[in-house]
Amino acid sequence: MARAPGSERQLLVVYTGGTLGMRSERGVLVPSPGLAAVLRTLPTFHDAECARALGLPDDTLVLPPASPGPRVIYTVLQCQPLLDSSDMTITEWVEIAQTIERYYEQYHGFVVIHGTDTMAFAASVLSFALENLHKPVILTGAQVPIYALWSDSRENLLGALLMAGQYVIPEVCLFIQNQLFRGNRVTKVDTRRFGAFSSPNLPPLATMDADVTVAQDLVRTANGKDALVVHSSMERNVGILRLYPGIPASLVRAFLQPPLKGVVMETFGSGNAPTKPDLLQELQAAAERGLIIVNCSHCLWGPVTPGYASGLAEAGASIVSGFDMTSEAALAKLSFVLGQPGLSLGHRKKLLGKDLRGEMTVPVADKHRSSLQGTVLGRSVAWLFGLSGGQEVAALRDAMLPSLALAAAHASDLKALQALMELDSDLCLEDCNGQTPLHVAARRGQEGVVTMLLHRGADVDARDQDGLSPLLLAVRGRHQGTIGLLRMAGACLTPQDLEDTGTELCRLASRADTKGLQAWWQAGADLEQPGYDGRSALQVAEAAGNLEVVALLRSLGVASPEALPST
Numbered sequence: 001m002a003r004a005p006g007s008e009r010q011l012l013v014v015y016t017g018g019t020l021g022m023r024s025e026r027g028v029l030v031p032s033p034g035l036a037a038v039l040r041t042l043p044t045f046h047d048a049e050c051a052r053a054l055g056l057p058d059d060t061l062v063l064p065p066a067s068p069g070p071r072v073i074y075t076v077l078q079c080q081p082l083l084d085s086s087d088m089t090i091t092e093w094v095e096i097a098q099t100i101e102r103y104y105e106q107y108h109g110f111v112v113i114h115g116t117d118t119m120a121f122a123a124s125v126l127s128f129a130l131e132n133l134h135k136p137v138i139l140t141g142a143q144v145p146i147y148a149l150w151s152d153s154r155e156n157l158l159g160a161l162l163m164a165g166q167y168v169i170p171e172v173c174l175f176i177q178n179q180l181f182r183g184n185r186v187t188k189v190d191t192r193r194f195g196a197f198s199s200p201n202l203p204p205l206a207t208m209d210a211d212v213t214v215a216q217d218l219v220r221t222a223n224g225k226d227a228l229v230v231h232s233s234m235e236r237n238v239g240i241l242r243l244y245p246g247i248p249a250s251l252v253r254a255f256l257q258p259p260l261k262g263v264v265m266e267t268f269g270s271g272n273a274p275t276k277p278d279l280l281q282e283l284q285a286a287a288e289r290g291l292i293i294v295n296c297s298h299c300l301w302g303p304v305t306p307g308y309a310s311g312l313a314e315a316g317a318s319i320v321s322g323f324d325m326t327s328e329a330a331l332a333k334l335s336f337v338l339g340q341p342g343l344s345l346g347h348r349k350k351l352l353g354k355d356l357r358g359e360m361t362v363p364v365a366d367k368h369r370s371s372l373q374g375t376v377l378g379r380s381v382a383w384l385f386g387l388s389g390g391q392e393v394a395a396l397r398d399a400m401l402p403s404l405a406l407a408a409a410h411a412s413d414l415k416a417l418q419a420l421m422e423l424d425s426d427l428c429l430e431d432c433n434g435q436t437p438l439h440v441a442a443r444r445g446q447e448g449v450v451t452m453l454l455h456r457g458a459d460v461d462a463r464d465q466d467g468l469s470p471l472l473l474a475v476r477g478r479h480q481g482t483i484g485l486l487r488m489a490g491a492c493l494t495p496q497d498l499e500d501t502g503t504e505l506c507r508l509a510s511r512a513d514t515k516g517l518q519a520w521w522q523a524g525a526d527l528e529q530p531g532y533d534g535r536s537a538l539q540v541a542e543a544a545g546n547l548e549v550v551a552l553l554r555s556l557g558v559a560s561p562e563a564l565p566s567t
């Protein structure tokens, strides 16, 4: 990811509590206020001379210069009350998301100081609560307070500030012990070691040694057009049930009772559970009540596989695979998906099966391979899905996507097109001439493809390099069904589109091209417009004695010029 441009970057540090800022009181560590004042006294965290030179207000700190890279200026916002992270809940995490929303325009990035015990949950919830992030949100904390002589606090906080201030990584991340992880991929694995977190199924996004190495092909890209959306309505009635050998059905029943709406079930190995009928009955009964179960593995590494043991498969109707998600990410995702108002159960399950924020690796190749084998194009798309690896492969894929999407639209290959759109969900699939799949489908009047693209949010007003819109192409092709679909989706002709329409209408009238005239009318053109010689299409048709065209134009409401009131 590119280094952040500019000479200064402003960060907001949200201090929520946790060991990093704790002090010992009567032998126990408790969250403690005044962290900003302490940072002000530490030369690595505040360059007083620079602050004076820049005229910064009292509550604003500035890091010493780090070359190369912009100066990092930051303000600490202390939450009320400060908490040990064991006391944090979805409510506090949503509040953090709302704080980020409130200050989003003011700052280039955000650092959240949080206790490490539940930081993986916090990072996961924030990743779902914050949609369309364009700025870094980096959580950090420590195993030993900043006040101790030997502590991981200073390195972790400084690293988080530098990563958030100097790199554009538009994700919710976690910075610990020189490594920047995707927040919804981590889990705490050690009570004492400074490297307390593991990201078992995704390598770190960046590593800070003598040099900073960013795994560019892993960092998610922000969609430039979409504004930040903060999802505050998260479902609280979700839980994690860890299966163990011999777990009684009565215990499972008690756990799954309402008001629980969703559960992350931690299963054995690659997704197995006991096959005892009474246990399966409880799962089925819960499914019938509409409870959603996400299947995640006890194991840290690897996914749950679809071929899990027969028992669970029987209850499978309501069990969604969590693939390689951590339980923390799965719980947060359940809370997010169940919190979305007005969705059907099927829609919620579909969302849970999708990778929404980089939280899981969906085996896309397998998912599509069988359904794509039917055509040569489909096989190429399946092959494209099967590619994985570094930057070159990503670049190859990006380069091929638009051409394949256009070819799929041209061939009306809905399966291939759908698969491609899943690879590039923002639908920016335009070729070097600015043609989108919608242009291609509109030109050919492929109503099925047009419907699907519009349904998936394709830009109805996209213009190619010649300034042509899908609507204009559909008009030229006289595809009335397609014109209707585009008009319903809000497409309309602009003044530029209509510039020489009068002449075009006269030409169509002289050739008795009734379909062409109807297409323009359906697209919203004024059929009374005069051509270059001042005559209208109706006059041209009358002069040529073409009664069919005259009748059509009259039926479409065109009046003879002599019948028009004189001005």
Ligand SMILES: NC(=O)C[C@H](N)C(=O)O
Pocket: 017, 018, 019, 020, 083, 084, 085, 086, 114, 115, 116, 117, 118, 141, 142, 143, 144
């Ligand atoms: N290391 C820590 O931060 C642990 C602390 N109990 C917390 O999570 O707030």
